[in-house]
Amino acid sequence: MRFDEVRAGAASIAPMLVGVVPFGLVAGATPAANGFGVWAAVGLSSIVFAGASQLATVDILANGGSGVVAALAACTINLRMLLYSASLAPLLAGEPLRRRLGAAYLLTDQAYAVSITRWTTEGDRPEGRIPFYVSGGLLLWAVWQASTVVGALIGSAVPDDLPLDFAVPLVFLVLLVPAITSRPAAAAALAGGAAAVAAAATGAGPLSVMVGAVAGVIAGATTEAVAEGRRPDPTGPAL
Amino acid sequence: MAILLAGAGTFAMRASFLAAASRLAVVPPFAQRLLRQIPPAALASIVAPALLRPGGDFGLFQPRLAAGLLAALVAWRTRNVGLTLAVGLGALVALQAL
Numbered sequence: 001m002r003f004d005e006v007r008a009g010a011a012s013i014a015p016m017l018v019g020v021v022p023f024g025l026v027a028g029a030t031p032a033a034n035g036f037g038v039w040a041a042v043g044l045s046s047i048v049f050a051g052a053s054q055l056a057t058v059d060i061l062a063n064g065g066s067g068v069v070a071a072l073a074a075c076t077i078n079l080r081m082l083l084y085s086a087s088l089a090p091l092l093a094g095e096p097l098r099r100r101l102g103a104a105y106l107l108t109d110q111a112y113a114v115s116i117t118r119w120t121t122e123g124d125r126p127e128g129r130i131p132f133y134v135s136g137g138l139l140l141w142a143v144w145q146a147s148t149v150v151g152a153l154i155g156s157a158v159p160d161d162l163p164l165d166f167a168v169p170l171v172f173l174v175l176l177v178p179a180i181t182s183r184p185a186a187a188a189a190l191a192g193g194a195a196a197v198a199a200a201a202t203g204a205g206p207l208s209v210m211v212g213a214v215a216g217v218i219a220g221a222t223t224e225a226v227a228e229g230r231r232p233d234p235t236g237p238a239l
Numbered sequence: 240m241a242i243l244l245a246g247a248g249t250f251a252m253r254a255s256f257l258a259a260a261s262r263l264a265v266v267p268p269f270a271q272r273l274l275r276q277i278p279p280a281a282l283a284s285i286v287a288p289a290l291l292r293p294g295g296d297f298g299l300f301q302p303r304l305a306a307g308l309l310a311a312l313v314a315w316r317t318r319n320v321g322l323t324l325a326v327g328l329g330a331l332v333a334l335q336a337l
Contacts, residue, residue, distance in 0.1 A: 015320040040242065047246030057245055071244030080281060081252040087277040089256035090266050097258065104254035109285060116278045163331050169289035169307065170327040174314040176282035185279040192280035193287030200288045201297060209284045216280025221272050 005128035009136035012114035015174075019167030020110070020140060021147045027054050028151025034062040041152035045145055050108065052206035053077040077206040083213055084112040091119050091129060099130055106137030113175045121178055184224040192216025302334035 024045075031041040036058065044054040053074035060070040084107055092100055115133050118124065180186050196212025204211055266274065290307040291297060298304070310327030317323070 015324055018324060043242045044245075047242050048249055049246075050249055053245065053249065057241055061241055067241035067244065070241040071248060074241075074245035075248035075252065078249045078252055081249065082255055083277050083281060085253055085256040087274050089260040090271075090274070092257060093260040095260075097261070100257045100260055101254055104257045105250060107253040107257075109281075113278075113282060120278070163328065163335070166289075166303065166306070166328060166331050167324055169286045170310050170324050171320060172282050172285045173307065173311055173327075174318065174320045174323045176279065176286055177311060177314045178318060179278045179282055184276065188276040189279040189283035193283035193291075196284035197287050197291050197297070200292050200295075208288055209281065212284025212287070213277065213281040216283060217273055217276040220276030220280060224272055224275075 002128050002131045005125075005131040006135040008118070009114070009132040009134070010139050012118065012132075013110060013136035013139050016110045016114075016140065016167075016171045017143050018164060019171060020143055022164045023051050023168070024144050024147025025151035025155075027051050027144075028148030028153075029155045030055055030151075031058045032152040033155070034058055036061070038149070038152040041148050042145075045148040048074060049105070049141065049144065050074075050078050050081075051144075056206065077210075079207070079210045080109075080213055081107055083210075083217075084109075087116060088112065091116075091126075092133075094126060095130060103130070103133055103137070106134065106141060108137070108140060109172070110140055111137040113172060117175050117178065121181070183227065184220045187223040188216040188220025190216075191219030302331055305334060306330035 027045065028041045031044065031054075032038060040058075044057060048054055048057070056077055057070045057074045060073055061067070065073075085104065088103070088107075092103060095103075111133060114136055115129070118132060119129060176189065180189055192212040192215055194212075195215030196208045199208035199211035286307075290304045291299075293301060293303040306327050309330050310323050313319070313326045314323045
């Protein structure tokens, strides 16, 4: 076992738990408050394991929507997982299928963000990737399951004047800043952020992350292609 | 039923490229160019609405954007998650109390 990678994975996820616990309490309390019982909360958290889509599923079912509609809404919200999966795939291509499927189950915004950051900007060792990813992913998984059970049993008892939900954008902000390494990356971030805000304004809700991500990818790739096209000699000095 | 369907669909999307990864070991340059943009694009898409549309309304002069910009400065200078969280949450609590 590579304990340094295991420790690093857990340490990277740990600050995210400040925002995950209150969200998990809400994700557990909401199905219970809508009369679906504790087992629905546990089932959603263990089978779907994606907060915003769990809330959307409950919301649609509670308002009389069909199971198929609720499942479609949940999958739409989680479309961004396609991008995360594509982004991580080349980095985990050397692992056996069983491990890649296990990693897929643990894939979340948080696990993706800390892993891609470590594997592209910090000291990366291919043999340490799975220990890092799994320890962080499992820690997040365990805390999510525990907090949804607690939320389902006793309700979400987070005081309103303590804005712990703000911890969620803050930890992603810490990862966003070093990800802006170039002009195309800055374009991707600017376009992505703007498109996500615009999508949210039109009522896209949690789907706005996916809309923003796609817009950002297009903007970043275009900026990169234009910059390369301008360069007369590809072997010459890059400006 | 809804839970099983939602879970199966979500897992399928999570597994999609990861499951096929062994066949994608050599990523063509144009795909690499697209993949490179995912981290800044996705992270900004998570952060921007939380700072610019807190509670569902767009606003520039509100505590969450101010606290977020301060936290971004701390994140940029220190790259310290704990410190960024403390400054960002502290600033938000202080601004809300004003």
